[in-house]
Amino acid sequence: MEEICLKPIGFVRHEKDEELRRRWEGVEGEIEILPEYEEGLKGIEGFSHIILIAYLHLVEGEKRRVLKVKPRRLRNFGISIDDLPEVGVFSSDSPHRPNPIAISIVKLKGVQGRALEVEGLDLYSGTPILDIKPYGYERRIEEIRVPWWSDEVKRRVEEKMGREKKRGKADESPDLHP
Template sequence: MERIIMHPIGIIHSPYSENKDIPIQGIFKGEVEAWIELKEKYVSGLKDLNKFSHAIILYYFHKSQREEVQGQPFLEQNKHGIFAIRSPHRPNHIGLSVVKIKKIEANKMYFTEVDVLNQTPVLDIKPYVKYFDNRNNVRCGWLDKHFKDDNIPGRAILR
């Protein structure tokens, strides 16, 4: 298989118009609200999603202009492999965010814990299911040293 073609199912509307304003993870700025505007043909796909508290959003990093195999992530001075970091400059430019669902109205899903640029194309939405998506005894590689004893470093909150 040489090529995969995907089409956006909607667009994210967020208050972030520049990369410098986005938190490194949405959970660190949990009160910020955004919404997904779904294309009409996918609206019935939202049925029952309102019964979940969280969702996983897959999206396309539409502003990323390059592809890297290594990068220097926030909080680090060293480069790491692209599959060990969450840079937008990755092969295929696919992003993932776990968000907290606030409400669903017509073709819009409102959520918090946003870490995505305004006008980002949405590829898919899935319910976050604690029975499937949560893991125990997780190692976080190079990040573990920055989050010792579950303390969030101040630099993780704002860029």
């Protein structure tokens, strides 16, 4: 098979990497599109959300050989690592995977020239963006099925976030990244 070579069309920009480590719902930032791809943005402002396809450039070496994981980032929600099953990497959102590619759905707040202002960004500043797709009706899925452990994680995260909001810490979501 031929080698696959992809070039970034832009990069994530924000100054919130430390905040991102503590937030479940992501941060505000921008996607800076390279000048040669600016024409490709025409019409994107009409969408409320966009899908970012990114290359996780910080994942190196051995971490690309990982095929089984436990979602360790959930420890801060009171979920013991022992309570989580070991699953195949393709059953997880782990950045550690053979091809470290991320898919992220973000709210598009505005377009300023080559800069897309977004909310709900879960990518580190400097992350290369490989592609952008609109999030439209044709992609929306009404009913999904998830494994039991995913439902349990969701329940515990919601429980933990609810307790934090009651204590006045709604803006300080717990650290979810290892």
